[in-house]
Amino acid sequence: MEMLRGLEQLCSGARLRELGWGSLEKAPFLCWRGKDWMQCFRWGVHLCLEEGTSQENSIRHNLSLHSKFIKVHNEATGKSSWWMLNPEGGKSGKAPRRRAASMDNSSKLAKVRGKASRKKPPLQSAPESTADSPGSQFPKWPGSPSSRSNEDSDMWNTFRPRTSSNASTISARLSPILTEQDDLHDEELLPSLVYSSASSNVPPTVTEELELIDGLNLMSPSSSTLPTQQSASSGQIQRDSSFSLRNAGGQTTSFGNSLFNPVDISLQSSVSHFSAPQSLEALLTPSSPPPRDVMMTQVDPVLPQTGNRMNSRTLLLLGGQASQSKMSSGNPRGKPAEQQTEPVSASVLPSTLPIVTSPQNTASITSLKAPLSATTSQSVQLGSPLLLSSASPAPLGLNQDRLPIDLDIDMYMEDLECDMDYIINSELMDGEGLDFNFEPILSTPSYPSTSQASSHTWVPS
DNA sequence: AGTAATAAACATA
DNA sequence: TATGTTTATTACT
Numbered sequence: 109m110e111m112l113r114g115l116e117q118l119c120s121g122a123r124l125r126e127l128g129w130g131s132l133e134k135a136p137f138l139c140w141r142g143k144d145w146m147q148c149f150r151w152g153v154h155l156c157l158e159e160g161t162s163q164e165n166s167i168r169h170n171l172s173l174h175s176k177f178i179k180v181h182n183e184a185t186g187k188s189s190w191w192m193l194n195p196e197g198g199k200s201g202k203a204p205r206r207r208a209a210s211m212d213n214s215s216k217l218a219k220v221r222g223k224a225s226r227k228k229p230p231l232q233s234a235p236e237s238t239a240d241s242p243g244s245q246f247p248k249w250p251g252s253p254s255s256r257s258n259e260d261s262d263m264w265n266t267f268r269p270r271t272s273s274n275a276s277t278i279s280a281r282l283s284p285i286l287t288e289q290d291d292l293h294d295e296e297l298l299p300s301l302v303y304s305s306a307s308s309n310v311p312p313t314v315t316e317e318l319e320l321i322d323g324l325n326l327m328s329p330s331s332s333t334l335p336t337q338q339s340a341s342s343g344q345i346q347r348d349s350s351f352s353l354r355n356a357g358g359q360t361t362s363f364g365n366s367l368f369n370p371v372d373i374s375l376q377s378s379v380s381h382f383s384a385p386q387s388l389e390a391l392l393t394p395s396s397p398p399p400r401d402v403m404m405t406q407v408d409p410v411l412p413q414t415g416n417r418m419n420s421r422t423l424l425l426l427g428g429q430a431s432q433s434k435m436s437s438g439n440p441r442g443k444p445a446e447q448q449t450e451p452v453s454a455s456v457l458p459s460t461l462p463i464v465t466s467p468q469n470t471a472s473i474t475s476l477k478a479p480l481s482a483t484t485s486q487s488v489q490l491g492s493p494l495l496l497s498s499a500s501p502a503p504l505g506l507n508q509d510r511l512p513i514d515l516d517i518d519m520y521m522e523d524l525e526c527d528m529d530y531i532i533n534s535e536l537m538d539g540e541g542l543d544f545n546f547e548p549i550l551s552t553p554s555y556p557s558t559s560q561a562s563s564h565t566w567v568p569s
Numbered sequence: 570a571g572t573a574a575t576a577a578a579c580a581t582a
Numbered sequence: 583t584a585t586g587t588t589t590a591t592t593a594c595t
Contacts, residue, residue, distance in 0.1 A: 169575080172587050573594075580587070 168586065169588085172585095571595085574592085576589100576591075578587100578589075581585080582583100
């Protein structure tokens with residue numbers, strides 16, 4: 109129960125519940141069993157640790173422990189980082205982290221050792237124990253070469269990409285956005301694989317980025333349905349993608365609200381973040397002009413590269429996170445976003461998830477736009493997901509918000525086509541109901557990290 | 570036996 | 583100090 113509460117607090121509870129939060133009862137927070145739960149996360153619910161909570165420790169423990177969660181570094185915020193569901197990781201269950209992944213024995217041994225020595229470490233055996241941990245770090249990287257390709261997905265899950273770097277990476281990634289290109293290739297083949305492969309192939313940073321992206325993707329809807337829909341309505345998707353909400357609508361058909369909800373959640377959360385967070389917010393915020401520069405900055409790098417490529421990723425949703433600060437400071441529950449919480453069907457299937465665009469996406473979009481049009485300001489306004497979500501009480505799910513964006517988006521949506529295919533393919537591949545893993549390349553910017561990114565990495569301007 | 574949750578220790582910025 | 587990671591313990595199935 110406590111856990112639940114904690115989660116509630118951590119995340120925007122209301123919606124979560126609607127989604128199927130109930131499952132949580134049994135499987136608290138960390139349990140992946142409840143798809144619902146997962147979905148919630150996927151949808152973009154962010155975990156925020158509340159200070160002082162007794163669960164805090166537990167949560168942290170879980171977050172770090174399970175590969176399912178991805179940490180997004182939030183420089184802007186400061187220390188705290190955001191946690192998101194690892195799209196891939198999310199699928200499988202919890203994975204015991206890297207080390208163990210393959211080596212049951214070893215892991216066990218390790219445990220044994222640990223027991224024996226670890227604790228004692230202070231006394232003696234520190235080295236060995238440490239050894240383990242270090243080792244674990246290795247594994248952390250998805251990039252670790254070989255293994256990944258096949259089991260990767262599993263491995264992946266197992267090993268959680270450590271993110272800390274990711275966050276920063278993300279920002280970095282922003283600039284690198286291009287990765288998409290690579291991704292495209294890979295992705296075309298396998299979405300999921302892409303992820304892994306990318307990680308493997310790509311340098312750590314990139315990998316991280318990917319990871320980050322994935323994290324972002326979390327938001328994205330699931331999959332199984334998507335393919336269908338997508339395939340069916342690739343065109344639609346584009347639009348929709350422009351604003352996920354829409355998709356939701358389409359898909360929603362089956363699920364109806366549920367789909368939206370997720371989106372909403374993401375938005376909300378994201379919104380909340382943004383609001384709290386930093387520069388991003390400012391950037392995103394239409395009202396705040398300053399961002400533009402930033403935006404531009406971002407854009408510049410991006411455009412050139414991604415330019416057309418923006419693709420579906422753009423569509424990706426980003427989960428917003430409620431930064432702690434927000435949570436604590438702003439809304440106690442983190443529900444800030446709740447605003448829109450609308451009734452969603454609890455039985456949302458991951459597969460059915462629609463594509464949602466999260467603020468991040470928007471952001472990405474924005475960025476894109478920005479470059480495109482000199483009128484960055486406008487683009488920004490439109491693009492800024494934050495704006496939409498936050499600004500409009502109505503959840504993204506509502507078409508309203510998107511409309512404006514859509515318009516702009518349409519601009520590049522065209523470009524998206526390629527990505528779309530990619531996405532579709534990927535989905536098909538995943539079929540399982542994975543999330544879309546689009547690489548948020550663009551979106552990244554919007555990402556929490558984005559803020560960072562904006563401010564840090566490439567934004568250096 | 571395996572999994573999960575919590576508590577605590579430890580590490581790092 | 584805050585955050586994150588790891589280990590150990592305990593409880594449940």
